Amino acid sequence: MRIEQALELGASAAYSPADAAARGPTAATVIEAAGIVCAFETAVALTAPGGTTITVGLPSPTAPAEVSPLGLVAEARTIVVATSVPPFLHVTFRSSRTCGGSTAGPPG
Numbered sequence: 001m002r003i004e005q006a007l008e009l010g011a012s013a014a015y016s017p018a019d020a021a022a023r024g025p026t027a028a029t030v031i032e033a034a035g036i037v038c039a040f041e042t043a044v045a046l047t048a049p050g051g052t053t054i055t056v057g058l059p060s061p062t063a064p065a066e067v068s069p070l071g072l073v074a075e076a077r078t079i080v081v082a083t084s085v086p087p088f089l090h091v092t093f094r095s096s097r098t099c100g101g102s103t104a105g106p107p108g
Contacts, residue, residue, distance in 0.1 A: 002033075017042040027051065037063045049075035056082045 006014035015023065017039045028051040032043035035057030044067050047053045059065075071077065 020046055029054065031056065033057050035059050037065045040065050041067065044071075044077070044079065047077050049077065052078040052080060054080045054082055 003014040003016065013025065013027075015025070017034070017036070021042050024046075026046055026048040028048050030043045030047045030051065030053050032040050032053065032055045034040075037059050039057065040053075040055055040059065043055065044053050067079075072079070
């Protein structure tokens with residue numbers, strides 16, 4: 001139903017995460033509104049170099065997403081978080097992986 005609704009509202013294409021991953025299209029702007037981590041990860045992967053991923057979905061705060069920082073920087077991609085819950089733009093990168101014996105991510 002959401003896919004049909006997106007097309008009715010003017011989207012040039014709309015896919016389920018599984019269908020999009022299988023087809024592999026890319027777009028300059030990709031909007032994720034499901035609020036599911038795999039949908040967000042798929043949206044980022046389908047964003048063309050120099051493009052923007054807009055996420056309006058709100059997944060669980062304990063659901064980590066895996067996105068390649070190198071892919072974001074090397075391909076000049078942008079992620080915009082659009083939500084009605086303040087702060088309106090808030091992106092935090094955290095990782096439980098270790099880098100040279102210390103945990104990567106923001107201090108404290």
